[in-house]
Amino acid sequence: MHGLAPTGGTSLAVEGISVAYPNGHLALRDASFSLEPGTICGLVGINGSGKSTLFKAIMGLVRPARGQVRIGGQPVQAALKRNLVAYVPQAEEVDWSFPVGVRDVVMMGRYGHMNILRIPRAADHKAVDAALDRVGMSNLAERQIGELSGGQRKRVFLARALAQGGQLLLLDEPFTGVDVTTEEAIIDLLKALRLEGKIILVSTHNLGSVPTFCDQVVLVNRTVLAAGPTERIFTGENLLRAFGGALRQHSLPEAPRAHGPLEAGHVVVLSDDERPLVMAPDGRVLGRLTQDL
Numbered sequence: 139m140h141g142l143a144p145t146g147g148t149s150l151a152v153e154g155i156s157v158a159y160p161n162g163h164l165a166l167r168d169a170s171f172s173l174e175p176g177t178i179c180g181l182v183g184i185n186g187s188g189k190s191t192l193f194k195a196i197m198g199l200v201r202p203a204r205g206q207v208r209i210g211g212q213p214v215q216a217a218l219k220r221n222l223v224a225y226v227p228q229a230e231e232v233d234w235s236f237p238v239g240v241r242d243v244v245m246m247g248r249y250g251h252m253n254i255l256r257i258p259r260a261a262d263h264k265a266v267d268a269a270l271d272r273v274g275m276s277n278l279a280e281r282q283i284g285e286l287s288g289g290q291r292k293r294v295f296l297a298r299a300l301a302q303g304g305q306l307l308l309l310d311e312p313f314t315g316v317d318v319t320t321e322e323a324i325i326d327l328l329k330a331l332r333l334e335g336k337i338i339l340v341s342t343h344n345l346g347s348v349p350t351f352c353d354q355v356v357l358v359n360r361t362v363l364a365a366g367p368t369e370r371i372f373t374g375e376n377l378l379r380a381f382g383g384a385l386r387q388h389s390l391p392e393a394p395r396a397h398g399p400l401e402a403g404h405v406v407v408l409s410d411d412e413r414p415l416v417m418a419p420d421g422r423v424l425g426r427l428t429q430d431l
């Protein structure tokens with residue numbers, strides 16, 4: 139955990155969970171990790187390694203056959219009733235042709251705070267306005283969601299999670315298909331939320347970005363292979379263990395300009411997606427490779 143976290147907030151503990159789907163597929167076996175309030179954690183692993191399954195278990199959408207998830211020391215269902223868990227879906231999970239406006243989507247984050255008639259009150263409108271403002275989408279509040287760019291769509295669903303006021307934010311691939319500027323804006327927002335004591339769990343294939351914003355990393359491959367502070371866990375050795383042959387690995391004869399001190403040596407570039415990770419020959423993580431290097 140980074141040093142600036144406030145006290146209070148809600149912790150997350152995943153304790154030895156095993157999850158099997160009705161077809162018998164065991165997606166996770168004996169997976170454990172825990173996070174303290176005020177933490178941004180990257181959830182990293184190949185396709186099909188169990189990242190979404192882990193999210194589903196934390197959201198109470200699948201029930202572990204073994205083990206348990208505790209949120210603020212409580213079982214998942216109790217935490218859900220208190221609106222503690224907010225989820226930002228992958229773009230593919232959303233029907234963008236559905237005729238609904240930006241403000242309506244963000245208002246959905248307030249449903250758990252309303253009664254059965256779902257008539258928004260002043261506090262709900264206020265929370266929606268504040269969330270839209272925070273993600274820089276106030277000027278597009280009346281647009282249909284189908285008329286937004288990829289980066290704007292991500293912001294709308296982030297605003298929905300903010301309006302909900304959850305303490306634990308689950309973000310599924312928030313950077314896929316967004317440009318570096320939007321990615322950095324989202325990361326800045328996540329860092330501000332961290333200062334408010336929230337836990338932010340982010341699944342991502344953008345390995346190069348992980349050291350720039352994650353305090354902790356959980357490496358997944360049908361179980362939790364390793365979890366802990368980024369400096370200790372996010373090493374070349376662990377990444378190769380988590381990804382095996384699925385990771386593209388290139389050696390560059392010269393370090394990219396941004397990593398000037400290493401110009402004399404080779405660097406290794408590991409890539410799973412759009413933002414490759416640059417490592418020194420000794421496996422030290424140097425940062426991400428972006429088009430401006």
Ligand SMILES: Nc1ncnc2c1ncn2[C@@H]1O[C@H](COP(=O)(O)OP(=O)(O)OP(=O)(O)O)[C@@H](O)[C@H]1O
Pocket residue numbers: 159160161163164165183184185186187188189190191192
């Ligand atoms: N509803 C389901 N029924 C049966 N098997 C499933 C179901 N959902 C996922 N699986 C399987 O469980 C495993 C883990 O899937 P999961 O979606 O958790 O992976 P992931 O790490 O999120 O992958 P990706 O990076 O592609 O999003 C995969 O082998 C997948 O095929």
